[in-house]
């Protein structure tokens with residue numbers, strides 16, 4: 465846990481975060497990670513709208529990308545090793561001639577990243593605590609492994625592009641593929657792809673003749689950056705938002721989704737449930753929800769509470785494809 469490791473670090477290097485130093489905080493996981501950092505001298509780099517919005521409201525200078533310098537960079541490592549390397553490179557560039565603080569949980573692979581770095585640079589602090597590590601070095605971006613790179617698009621099937629760290633960045637998710645294969649070719653009107661990721665389902669929907677427009681919604685700016693490249697028509701509107709808060713300008717004819725069920729690395733069924741509730745709130749009375757879920761996930765109760773009808777229309781031993789109709793959350797007519 466970052467906050468616990470930070471308090472030990474402050475005892476070891478009390479001068480690191482003095483008030484006159486500018487800080488670049490990269491990839492916070494939680495709003496509380498910023499508790500000890502003043503909004504006056506801290507820039508936050510996050511691609512997650514759930515952090516970007518409240519931190520901006522709290523007066524932090526938030527940015528989804530970089531072109532500035534700071535005295536200290538703090539990087540909270542993500543699970544994706546490729547993205548972790550990218551963020552360390554970024555932090556080293558930003559804190560040119562300053563300090564880089566790298567923090568992460570053991571479960572997210574920090575031990576191997578620090579080992580890899582130790583071959584190239586020496587750390588002033590390298591301590592283990594609270595199931596993770598925090599390490600500090602003077603910046604030496606020039607000395608980082610030459611194979612590390614930033615913002616490099618990967619190719620999938622020579623058809624789609626993705627970036628490190630986005631969901632299913634090196635293959636088409638099998639659940640989403642199964643859902644795509646079950647979607648009716650005559651889907652029509654106005655719809656949304658909830659948690660659109662890099663745009664696999666949106667790309668399929670935009671190519672259906674009777675579909676007029678699609679909202680592709682995701683909390684990750686990085687994922688949407690890929691989706692923009694993977695979708696080719698003006699039918700798609702990309703929305704950087706939390707599906708649970710988002711309301712369609714007009715009620716929708718259909719929602720398609722492969723909902724997430726993890727938050728900060730832990731199973732979070734309520735998140736998937738929130739997607740179902742939002743679908744019910746955004747659909748027309750005769751609108752339809754098509755979703756895929758892992759077979760073991762118990763969404764039946766929430767579907768029962770928010771839709772008049774729901775049934776399994778396909779799947780295999782790993783996934784179920786569900787069609788839900790007659791949303792009960794609201795009753796609205798198309799305007």
Ligand SMILES: C[S@@+](CC[C@H](N)C(=O)[O-])C[C@H]1O[C@@H](n2cnc3c(N)ncnc32)[C@H](O)[C@@H]1O
Pocket residue numbers: 631632637640658659660661662663664665681682683684687705706707708721722723724735
């Ligand atoms: C299981 S992935 C599916 C991605 C994509 N539809 C596909 O098939 O590859 C779920 C997606 O939901 C996004 N997500 C997670 N929580 C969200 C939220 N509250 N609002 C919007 N998107 C969210 C994640 O960033 C991720 O891209």
